[in-house]
Amino acid sequence: MTSPNICKWGILATGGIAVNFVEDLLLDSSKRNASDVQHVVAAIASSSSLEKADDFKAKTGCPSSTKTYSSYEDMVKDKDVDIVYIATPHVYHYENTLLCLENGKGVLCEKPFTINAAQLKHLITEARKRNLFLSEAMWTRHIPAVREVQRLIHEEKVLGRITRVFSDLSVPFALDPKHRIYNPELGGGALLDVGIYALTWQLLTLYQHPENARAHPEFTSTFTKSPLTGVDDSTVVIGNYPRLGAQGIATTSLHAKTSSVYSVLIQGEKGDIRVPPMPMNPERFFLDLKGQESKEIEISMNGSNGMGFEADAAARCLRDGKKETELCTLEGDSLVVMKIMDEVRQKGDFRYPEKWEATRPGV
Numbered sequence: 147m148t149s150p151n152i153c154k155w156g157i158l159a160t161g162g163i164a165v166n167f168v169e170d171l172l173l174d175s176s177k178r179n180a181s182d183v184q185h186v187v188a189a190i191a192s193s194s195s196l197e198k199a200d201d202f203k204a205k206t207g208c209p210s211s212t213k214t215y216s217s218y219e220d221m222v223k224d225k226d227v228d229i230v231y232i233a234t235p236h237v238y239h240y241e242n243t244l245l246c247l248e249n250g251k252g253v254l255c256e257k258p259f260t261i262n263a264a265q266l267k268h269l270i271t272e273a274r275k276r277n278l279f280l281s282e283a284m285w286t287r288h289i290p291a292v293r294e295v296q297r298l299i300h301e302e303k304v305l306g307r308i309t310r311v312f313s314d315l316s317v318p319f320a321l322d323p324k325h326r327i328y329n330p331e332l333g334g335g336a337l338l339d340v341g342i343y344a345l346t347w348q349l350l351t352l353y354q355h356p357e358n359a360r361a362h363p364e365f366t367s368t369f370t371k372s373p374l375t376g377v378d379d380s381t382v383v384i385g386n387y388p389r390l391g392a393q394g395i396a397t398t399s400l401h402a403k404t405s406s407v408y409s410v411l412i413q414g415e416k417g418d419i420r421v422p423p424m425p426m427n428p429e430r431f432f433l434d435l436k437g438q439e440s441k442e443i444e445i446s447m448n449g450s451n452g453m454g455f456e457a458d459a460a461a462r463c464l465r466d467g468k469k470e471t472e473l474c475t476l477e478g479d480s481l482v483v484m485k486i487m488d489e490v491r492q493k494g495d496f497r498y499p500e501k502w503e504a505t506r507p508g509v
């Protein structure tokens with residue numbers, strides 16, 4: 147048996163989700179059927195202090211060999227780092243990614259990739275120019291249960307013709323204007339933070355349906371601005387897919403909570419598939435075929451938070467010299483999502499502060 151390929155990660159930012167990501171990196175990858183790759187947390191950087199990076203290292207149980215840095219700029223120069231995972235608030239993704247690329251590092255950047263499509267196009271150009279790996283950490287696209295739902299409806303066609311897909315992620319956050327979810331200076335708002343998952347499910351099921359052949363749907367949307375800070379606090383995106391004769395209704399809210407019955411409901415002529423919450427990383431779903439008992443299908447992640455699958459995909463790309471993952475391509479997937487979110491924000495007459503919408507001068 148050949149030894150696993152080792153992927154050496156740098157962790158840029160030490161907030162909430164970075165903990166979950168690092169926990170998954172430290173799990174035995176064979177539990178995810180990924181014995182061909184192995185992850186090492188080579189370095190952790192905090193922009194706040196070295197102490198914060200050290201605390202993060204201790205809290206997540208990283209080995210003593212993991213280096214810590216008190217600046218992102220120093221970490222990206224570390225020769226022991228192959229790829230950087232970026233977990234800062236949304237408005238920083240563009241500059242943080244450029245910093246990594248300019249220092250020769252591949253990047254897996256948290257969602258939403260950037261604030262707008264123009265910024266993402268620039269990142270794609272820079273990554274290609276430098277022949278570096280680049281991907282959005284849209285983990286949902288890599289989750290085994292999500293892939294199984296896609297296989298069932300697209301390949302096995304268990305529901306026959308698909309007619310409608312409802313998808314929702316709604317999280318009632320406390321009304322705090324400083325929290326990144328409500329703060330326009332951090333790229334807050336329901337659509338970019340949580341609505342992106344509801345939209346992704348619509349694209350995974352309808353846009354990526356083989357009979358749609360990635361034809362761009364026509365979108366109708368509503369965008370409600372929070373009286374607190376002006377970011378959207380509830381948004382609906384309806385996609386019309388004429389090639390399928392189907393519609394997708396993606397919803398998000400910072401007030402309501404996703405129904406406990408389903409976060410995704412895929413309706414077809416032969417029945418429904420129902421994915422209970424949460425939609426980001428489901429381990430089970432229900433197949434409700436007409437005239438039959440409901441069947442629960444469980445696809446366990448064996449104790450993983452669900453973020454290891456995107457890390458495995460990135461590690462395989464680095465090993466194989468690929469510059470993007472197959473399940474979350476730059477132009478075919480991430481850029482499509484960014485363009486739709488731009489369109490929805492434009493219709494809702496909402497822009498982030500101009501300095502966060504900007505691309506570098508001359509781009």
Ligand SMILES: NC(=O)C1=CN([C@@H]2O[C@H](COP(=O)(O)OP(=O)(O)OC[C@H]3O[C@@H](n4cnc5c(N)ncnc54)[C@H](OP(=O)(O)O)[C@@H]3O)[C@@H](O)[C@H]2O)C=CC1
Pocket residue numbers: 158159160161162163164191192193194195198233234235236238256257258283285326332339426
């Ligand atoms: N995939 C998923 O399920 C999830 C993804 N996310 C995504 O991950 C990213 C980070 O979210 P989350 O971890 O919840 O955010 P947190 O607020 O918990 O952490 C963000 C980190 O970014 C760094 N940072 C740098 N500049 C700032 C600043 N001006 N204000 C605040 N933080 C700053 C800080 O780390 P330091 O001090 O170390 O530099 C901070 O701890 C977002 O893109 C979000 O959408 C979030 C939750 C779940």
Ligand SMILES: O=C1OC[C@@H](O)[C@H](O)[C@H]1O
Pocket residue numbers: 317327339340426
């Ligand atoms: O990605 C996310 O998923 C879970 C949410 O609670 C969080 O705000 C968001 O960033």
